[in-house]
Amino acid sequence: MTYRETLVYLDDLERLGIKPGLSRIKKLLYLLGNPHRRLRVIHIAGTNGKGSTAAFISSILKESGYKTGLYISPHLTDFRERISINGKRIPSTSAARILTECKTLAARRVRGIKKPGSTSLEYLTYFEIVTAAAFSHFAREKVDFAVVETGMGGRWDATNVVKPLISVITNSDYDHMDILGANISSIAAEHAGIIKKGAPVITASSGKALQVIKKVCRQRNTRLFHINTDINYEFLKSDLKRQSFNIYPAGNNGENGVFSEFKNLTIPLLGKYQLTNACCAVAAIELLRAPERACPRGKTRKGGVVNAPWRACPRPSELISDESIRKGLSKTRWPGRLEIVNRSPLVILDGAHNLPAAKQLRKALLEFLGNNKRLILVLGILKDKEVGKIVRELVPLAFKVIVTSSKTSRAVLPDDLYKIAVKYNRNVSVISEVEEALQYALCEAKKNDIVCITGSLYTVGEARRFFAERRCSDC
Structure with missing residues (x-):
């Protein structure tokens, strides 16, 4: 297949939906030579923040001189965003070659694998194929x-075939309840499915979610490190370009040397919630630097040499x-x-696609909206x-609301979204195409207004493409 043909193939697969489970991808990976077993993995799950955390970790590793692969989902404008090495997307030719190989193998019957049944792999999902390709x-x-980064949940996520060096669970909150469960404990249990024996865990979870994660760590003899309890941060200041903050060890972790103190760190990502994600990332990197201190107590060999997989550091x-x-x-x-x-005007793109993310966006917008600025949403x-x-x-934050629809069958129709939005704001317009909605918003906006495009990563992806083509002179 050509690269363009592989995209058509993947689009067809995406329409088949989600089928949680690991048996199909394990069989495909077997046929590919089990490439995942040759990787040193930092595995990241969570409701929100896992992509940002993954980006922080990969950037630090790259800066340290390591050749670092990054696998994320979904993409915004280009499928190849999902699979990158040192910040460079997988070449189109490589993507086409690997995906063609996966498609060919997926059509075969698997024989000689000691698994119940020997079923065809032709019904692999989009995410399974892409994960295997990565x-x-x-x-x-x-x-x-x-x-x-996991796609959804953890326990039955296609990425959960790896044996990680470190697992990170950013948080557990309400999203994908039809698949992950209707309460926080159930969702956290799915996220905790990525926890493996001997591989330390970092989390910023709290409440019931934290209790679930603690229980699984005890069961699997895995050491848990918690943001706030073991390592923490202090916000310093922010502007429209960056945030600065300190990170410091909490509890006894300064004495035993697991974590270090960092003063006046900066990140170009806005929103105070990103400080938690950055803290998770730094904690993961610190554990890579001192693996013998991250293992369950009493589990190191003589001389402090750590049992596999910790000796895998290249x-x-x-x-x-x-x-x-x-x-x-x-x-x-x-x-x-x-x-x-x-x-x-100030134009902000934010892929807040669930209620917890919308709450975080609301907090950020309230800060941006100081001095009586108007919001066009x-x-x-x-x-x-x-x-x-x-x-x-x-919607209640906005002076004006424009409801629209991204180019996916999963999108709420603009007329249906209007019926909900108008309950909270009388100034609502319906414009079906994202590009036209953006053009209208920019025409309506005054110099000091704020335009925020949000609701899904699909919507934001189309908006990014619009602004890239527009090449705003004052971006």
Whole structure:
């Protein structure tokens, strides 16, 4: 297949939906030579923040001189965003070759595998095929580390075939309840499915979610590190370009040397919630630097040499310096999350696609809206989200609301979204196409207004494409 043909093939697969389970991808990976077993993985799950955390970690590793693979989902404007090495997207030719190989293997029957049944792989999902392709690409390119973000949940996510060096669970909140469960404990249990014996865990979860994660860590003899309890941060200041903050060890972790103190760190990602994500990332990097201190107590060999998989670090841990952590954070790029693409008027893109993310966006917008600025909200949401609650969180903030729809069958129709939005704001317009909605918003906006495009990553992806083509002179 050509690259364009592979995209058509993947689009067809995406229409088949989601089928949680690991048996299909395990069989495909077997046929590919089990590339995932040749990777040193930092595995990241959570309701929100996992992509930002993955971006921070990969940026720090790259800055340290490591060849670092990054696997994320979904993409915003280009499929190849999902699979990258040292910030460079997988080449179209490589993507076409690997995906063609996966498609060919998926059509075969698997024989000789000691699994119940020997079924055809032709019904692999979009995410399973792409995950297998990512692992294959990283193995062929011999990356030093692979930073891997789950697609949904954890336990039955296609990425959960790896044996990670470190697992990160950013948080557990309400999203995908039809698949992950209707309460926080159930959702946290799905996220905790990525926890593996001996691989330390970092989380910023709290309440019931934290209790679930603690229980699983005890069951699997895995050490848990918690943001606030073991490592914490202090916000310093922010502007439209960056935030600065301190990170410091909490509890006894300064005494035993697990975590270090960092003063006046900066990140270019806005929103105070990103400080938690950055803290998770720094904690993960610190554990890579001192793996013998991260293992369950009493589980190291003589002389402090740690049992596998911790011996897998490809080069001396001294390569990850304090300075590379500092530079890696400051150079992190993660588009579509409180991303400013225009200054006058101020235009913000944020892929808040669920209620917890909408609440965080609301907090950020309230800070931006100081000094009586007006908000023009361009909103496009997906059907399988808590649409009414997201609308209730964001729409009352706006002077004007423009409801729209991204080019996906999952999007709420603009007329249906209008019926909900108008309950909270009388000044609502319906414009079906995202591009036209943006043009209208920019025409309506005054110099000091704020235009925010949000509701889904699909909507934000179309908006990014619009602004890239427009090439605003004052971005």
